Amino acid sequence: xxxxxxHVGNARHWPGLLLATVFFFAYVYLPIVILIALSFNENRxxxxxxxxxxxxxxxxxxxxxxxxxxxxxxxxxTVASTTATVIATLAAVRMSVDxxxxxxxxxxxxxxxxxxxxxxxxVATLMFFASLGITLxxxxxIIAHIAFCIPFAYLxxxxxxxxxxxxxxxxxxxxxxxxxxxxxxxxxxLLLPGILSGMVLAFIISLDDFVTTFFLxxxxxxxxxxxxxxxxxTGVTPEVNAISSLMLLLSxxxxxxxxFLGRDQSRK
Amino acid sequence: xxxxxxxxxxxxxxxxxxxxxxxxxxxxxxxxxxxxxxQGRDYSxxxxxxxxxxxxxxxMIFERELDDSLSVNLNYIMIVLRxxxxxxxxxxxxxxxxxxxxxFMATRTPKWKAILxxxxxxxxxxxxxxxxxxxxxxxxxxxxxxxxxxxLGIISEPLPLLHTQLAVAIGLTYSFLPFMVLPIYASLEKxxxxxxxxxxxxxxxxxxxxxxxxxxxxxxxxxxxxxxVFVPSLGAYVTPELLGGGKTLMIGNLIGLQFGxxxxxxxxxxxxxxxxxxxxISLTFYALKLKKTGGDTK
Amino acid sequence: xxxxTDSIAVSVREVSKIFDDGSGAFVALDNVSLDIxxxxxxxxxxxxxxGKTTLLRLIAGFxxxxxxxxxxxxxxxxxxxxxxxxxxxxxxNYALFPHMTIAQNIAFGLEMLGRxxxxxxxTVDEMLDLVQMKSLADRRIxxxxxxxxxxxxxxxxxxxxxxVLLLDExxxxxxxxxxxxxxxxxxxxxxxxxxxxxxxxxxxEEALTMSxxxxxxxxxxxxxxxxxxxxxxxxxxxxxxxxxxxINLLQATAGKTNPEGxxxxxxxxxxxxxxxxxxxxPGTKLALAIRPxxxxxxxxxxxxxxxxxxxxxxxxxxxxxxxxxPDGQSLxxxxxxxxxxxxxxxxxxxxxxxxxxxxxxxxxx
Ligand SMILES: Nc1ncnc2c1ncn2[C@@H]1O[C@H](COP(=O)(O)OP(=O)(O)O)[C@@H](O)[C@H]1O
Ligand SMILES: [Mg+2]
Numbered sequence: 001x002x003x004x005x006x007h008v009g010n011a012r013h014w015p016g017l018l019l020a021t022v023f024f025f026a027y028v029y030l031p032i033v034i035l036i037a038l039s040f041n042e043n044r045x046x047x048x049x050x051x052x053x054x055x056x057x058x059x060x061x062x063x064x065x066x067x068x069x070x071x072x073x074x075x076x077x078t079v080a081s082t083t084a085t086v087i088a089t090l091a092a093v094r095m096s097v098d099x100x101x102x103x104x105x106x107x108x109x110x111x112x113x114x115x116x117x118x119x120x121x122x123v124a125t126l127m128f129f130a131s132l133g134i135t136l137x138x139x140x141x142i143i144a145h146i147a148f149c150i151p152f153a154y155l156x157x158x159x160x161x162x163x164x165x166x167x168x169x170x171x172x173x174x175x176x177x178x179x180x181x182x183x184x185x186x187x188x189x190l191l192l193p194g195i196l197s198g199m200v201l202a203f204i205i206s207l208d209d210f211v212t213t214f215f216l217x218x219x220x221x222x223x224x225x226x227x228x229x230x231x232x233x234t235g236v237t238p239e240v241n242a243i244s245s246l247m248l249l250l251s252x253x254x255x256x257x258x259x260f261l262g263r264d265q266s267r268k
Numbered sequence: 269x270x271x272x273x274x275x276x277x278x279x280x281x282x283x284x285x286x287x288x289x290x291x292x293x294x295x296x297x298x299x300x301x302x303x304x305x306x307q308g309r310d311y312s313x314x315x316x317x318x319x320x321x322x323x324x325x326x327x328m329i330f331e332r333e334l335d336d337s338l339s340v341n342l343n344y345i346m347i348v349l350r351x352x353x354x355x356x357x358x359x360x361x362x363x364x365x366x367x368x369x370x371x372f373m374a375t376r377t378p379k380w381k382a383i384l385x386x387x388x389x390x391x392x393x394x395x396x397x398x399x400x401x402x403x404x405x406x407x408x409x410x411x412x413x414x415x416x417x418x419x420l421g422i423i424s425e426p427l428p429l430l431h432t433q434l435a436v437a438i439g440l441t442y443s444f445l446p447f448m449v450l451p452i453y454a455s456l457e458k459x460x461x462x463x464x465x466x467x468x469x470x471x472x473x474x475x476x477x478x479x480x481x482x483x484x485x486x487x488x489x490x491x492x493x494x495x496x497v498f499v500p501s502l503g504a505y506v507t508p509e510l511l512g513g514g515k516t517l518m519i520g521n522l523i524g525l526q527f528g529x530x531x532x533x534x535x536x537x538x539x540x541x542x543x544x545x546x547x548x549i550s551l552t553f554y555a556l557k558l559k560k561t562g563g564d565t566k
Numbered sequence: 567x568x569x570x571t572d573s574i575a576v577s578v579r580e581v582s583k584i585f586d587d588g589s590g591a592f593v594a595l596d597n598v599s600l601d602i603x604x605x606x607x608x609x610x611x612x613x614x615x616x617g618k619t620t621l622l623r624l625i626a627g628f629x630x631x632x633x634x635x636x637x638x639x640x641x642x643x644x645x646x647x648x649x650x651x652x653x654x655x656x657x658x659n660y661a662l663f664p665h666m667t668i669a670q671n672i673a674f675g676l677e678m679l680g681r682x683x684x685x686x687x688x689t690v691d692e693m694l695d696l697v698q699m700k701s702l703a704d705r706r707i708x709x710x711x712x713x714x715x716x717x718x719x720x721x722x723x724x725x726x727x728x729x730v731l732l733l734d735e736x737x738x739x740x741x742x743x744x745x746x747x748x749x750x751x752x753x754x755x756x757x758x759x760x761x762x763x764x765x766x767x768x769x770x771e772e773a774l775t776m777s778x779x780x781x782x783x784x785x786x787x788x789x790x791x792x793x794x795x796x797x798x799x800x801x802x803x804x805x806x807x808x809x810x811x812x813i814n815l816l817q818a819t820a821g822k823t824n825p826e827g828x829x830x831x832x833x834x835x836x837x838x839x840x841x842x843x844x845x846x847x848p849g850t851k852l853a854l855a856i857r858p859x860x861x862x863x864x865x866x867x868x869x870x871x872x873x874x875x876x877x878x879x880x881x882x883x884x885x886x887x888x889x890x891x892p893d894g895q896s897l898x899x900x901x902x903x904x905x906x907x908x909x910x911x912x913x914x915x916x917x918x919x920x921x922x923x924x925x926x927x928x929x930x931x
Pocket of ligand 1: 615618619
């Protein structure tokens, strides 16, 4: 009762909000927690907890298919995210100073892969490659991943450029730095954390992708998500819980890394 | 400056690669898809190039009988309607769950705000497939929910949860919830808490303050959040594939089928165009709404 | 005055700057001409938006003039990009490089000029000494206070020993006490280095205390150029008079011109004179400007010039008296509080006053 009276007129305190928020986070995190917990469950029937065990992880690491899929995932994500980041950085840097007719069109274009539901460009690209007689496989997957990784790298870099004080570059040229030197001495170092954080995000997005890889992949391009999907479709085994948990852990560490890299100390 | 490149060359060198990748591997395929959607179907998979045909679009509503006459077939339209319905349901649930959370976050201290934003963002960056798979563990007959309920003695027979529309709605909400919370939070976070205090000062009840001050201020965020949840839900593939059964197909799965077992490219392409059109309509609606509320575009 | 081209550091000749962002042209500078002498502490003073920053940016080379030329020691700067101009800028919010230490910031210009490492190190040390920041050399920019950032920005711009230093409202972000200290510090630095300073401010007091000469700007024009005393004592424009210090603006009619000056008529009231300008036809309407502290208050004895006291405001060091003149114009007078009590004048009293002819300025417009 006294609590209620105390908060009357307090703009920070709204009845029920805390409860709603607790529900929200339970909803978001509980399934993940249960998944991870079950991955350590010794029991094969999966839902009933019997005792703690690393068996499923051991099994996963001894499974050649999983190792191969993990290798493909890392290869695709590494190539796609670095290529996309380089391409996106070049474009973002130029876009921040250039002015031309098709500028808005280009801005819309870059965001296209994340504006439309993934299934559409996935099947469209599938028909494109198939019509050209290109065999689906690692190559086609990587190309498609580069395309959808570009906006994930481009948008944060662009935002960081927008947020950068244009006076800094002017100050550099005022202090006898040519435009090229000013770019390498001032713009790039200030942009680097943004670039790295964009690259890590693109890496995660590529690593986690299912739809595009599913439609554009062929024999030999099975990634972890594809492998997990096929296991889930054919019947759940505890092994899936183990790799799934590992994937979650990897994403969480990478995104933390990205946020850490991208934290902005340069802005006023 | 010595050896200076013309602005056009610099542009081609720097912006060119991005434009080329997106142009060749996204835009051209989409155009090709539009073209294929009005081509004749090759039953062995693929298309008969150059044979113009509206068959793929007809097929959305009609079925061709053996004698070549058309009869109405609502199966596909039902899938489209179900997709829209499930996406709307997802949007509403997300709004109901997301708004209070966003308001709670916006009224915290800066340190807590940062922590909460991180916690909301984090799951978004984890594997969508895995997150949906986790729900199978919860929803299936011997899953965590049914297990708990029967252990408590509330049920004797497991409830059929998995492979239902409810399961799909839960999964979609789960997948896209951060998209609702973050924009609403962003618009509420800018709100000056003194506005709320002055409303209290002017004799507004909490309910009135919510209705007259807070929600109007949050409108740009709410609209953005709804679009950001609705659009990907509409085109969802993974969630209905895992949590829905054969009876809860959505457009995305129907499209996928045309490139697998059904081998009907023109129809798949036409459905893709339909999905794009629905997305465009939603985005246009969003743009109009934004203009009206005077919200800031990103 | 300054005919010798050797002693002119910057010459701005009929420069206009028009911004056109597509939605319409905006004239930021309108046919501005200016000569700034070597070793001068020159101030551009004017309200926000009058074109001060634009003029500095033209001199620095960040913008090109739409018309006219800018010469640096007689050399036309046209086509010379900023990184080739021996001119450095202290930016309004300093624009220090956040990814470098203080010492690295100061060294930047010298490195870009390709100076040998040894020279760079010794100049950086010298600059750190000059702005008294030696102990913080390896700190990051984000770890120092606003006042310290200000000093680093100064040191960074001075390190390459530019011919001209441009300072864009460098003190406006500092609090009052720090600003006062930095005013003295800046003046000292200018004297010590002998570099031409072009200093931008919208603070008239700052301009008066620091400058050798001031140019008062408004709406893209330069209204008046001169030493602080001239600008203060002899404003030629209503705007200059009003912008700098407190002033009475009065309407008067010209009378006879005689050796002591020009007789002036305030309504029916005569007795005010001004130092003779060129011939003025009697009967001409004139706009006068008189500083409140130049009004000499004599007390309630009826002289030629008088006014009805309507309000007295005590200010500590002085007291401000508001009068209404017989012709309805109002007049303010300031009187030093040389003793504890002051005169016992009350509202409604008729007080006589006077002003020396050289305290009465005639405005041109
Ligand atoms: N790049 C620009 N484009 C358009 N207008 C500008 C630009 N830079 C300055 N202006 C305009 O020119 C006027 C003078 O600006 P500025 O020189 O910055 O004034 P000050 O420094 O005296 O406050 C202002 O009205 C400003 O809006
Ligand atoms: Mg300015």
